[in-house]
Amino acid sequence: MNGLKASEVGFAMILILLGSVVEGFGYGLSLGTRWPYTRNIAVLMLRGDPEATHRLVATLVGLVALALAILSPGITTITGLLLVVITALFGMGTLYVLAGRAPAFVHGTHGLLAYGVFLTYLVGLVYPGVDFWTYFGAMGALHALLLAVFLGGMTTGQRGFGQTIGPFVQPQKASQWTVAAHVGAALLLVATLGWLMPAYPIAFYLAVGQVAVGFLLFHAVNLKPKDPGVIVAFHQSMVLLMSLAIVLQWH
Template sequence: MAAPSAGRRHRLILTRNIMASEYASSAQQARNPSTDPHHVVEGELTWLVRAVGLAIGGLLAVGVILGLYHGLTFGGGVRAQIAHGLLVAQVVFAVVLIMLGSIVEGFGFGLALGTRWPYTKNIVVLMLRGDPEAAHRVVATLVGLVGVALAITHPVYEMFLGLGLIVATALFGMGVLYVLAGRAPAIVHGTHGLLAYLVFMAYLVPLAHANIGLGLYLKIIIPTHPLLFAIFMGGVVTGGRGFGEALGQFTVPERKPQWIVALHGIAGLMVVGTLGWYMPTYPVAFALVLLQLGVGFLLFQAVNLKPKAPGAIVAFHQIMALLITTAIVMQWQF
């Protein structure tokens, strides 16, 4: 076989160098999303992600069914029935939205759509394919639309407060993308998580206690204070460690992310102490918090083992937080 000419050898070497450069660049972007102008880091659509997504979709359908049922069986005029049905559905939708956020984090989809917010051209197609970040943004839109409908059908302060919290949560949601890309402080992530739970409580509290709004409820129910602080610090932990970064094992905190973890743990112990002080008012919430401490330890280990995608344990940790919040508001008893 004839040896390749000098020109052909030059082209082959140039092509090989370009491919190597592109590979190195893509690898660098996977490690550090701030090197990509859109900060896109795609997650892996495994069967587990799709299965969890289907379960979340089922929960969304349950919200619609419960809203219809409670609306139709609610006493009062048509407008009151519509408002009550929407309120029931909104509580479920807020839960779904928080759960989707945990799935996005747990399976490494935080930057699957990059920092382009709120939508991409094919966001519905991506959602139907199982992308949890796309689903998260679509459901956020649904929660916003229901919030507007509630403010129209039941124009009271509590509904406008809920709508305002939705808007604030959405704006901080955009900020979360920049936290993950290394362009914004971790406190933005914590504030987003706190606001998401305040949205949930803004609609759950009027549903559980007809004559009490969120502001008054938070003022008089002391256990919500350490709970919300723990939720806030949980978001700061995620933002503080950076996208795809491990926290590292430690006995005494040495780095900033480890100090944040320690504060989150102290906040969890504050919740335990406060609920214990108010026993026997919140027995179920107290038991759930004790279990949550163990789940949090497992999550810490999972983050160190698989920093980019710790897995379903993130969603379970979030489920526990939602159950604790609900158990306090509803005062669940054994």
């Protein structure tokens, strides 16, 4: 069971990173709004389409979640399975966000749920027997982190597929107001982790560095709105490391 939980944590991390690769290299609508599969999806994956790979890894996450719920039913595994199903449905919704037919809230919620899946199985692996919701309710650091994650997804959804945000001092449009809110959430995360020092020093330093990475990403999006590049995946990997640092209490 621990092997399956560890595998699910790993697959969930890979899935999140693949989502950032899809965004960073402009593959968000490479399969159109068809979901979850196309007839030649395996061929597209072998040809290097990260969106096809993302969907197939998502299937693997779902199958492992189902196996865990059957073999070891409990609050963690049932919660994880439900989150996987809901995340998948919102994943379909993100395609319509990128196509301009659904609100940015859907994109932000998808990112939030994806991290919910990752954290559910991570907590279940690291703290067996601990009720996930009780644990989560007591973790203010994770609340601040997930707020930033949600607003980061909102930022992507609000600007639209291949659209620039534009430099600004005073926000003038919805995408710029969303960026401002996301920056505020990032600073709140830094302040929260700083307030909790020395409980999560690694997460704190990562959060400080992430603010600088976020500004670089903002400029990359404005320079190349369709494919800002690998910095999107780097930005996401920093969030994953922060999550691990908080749950594992790295020092």
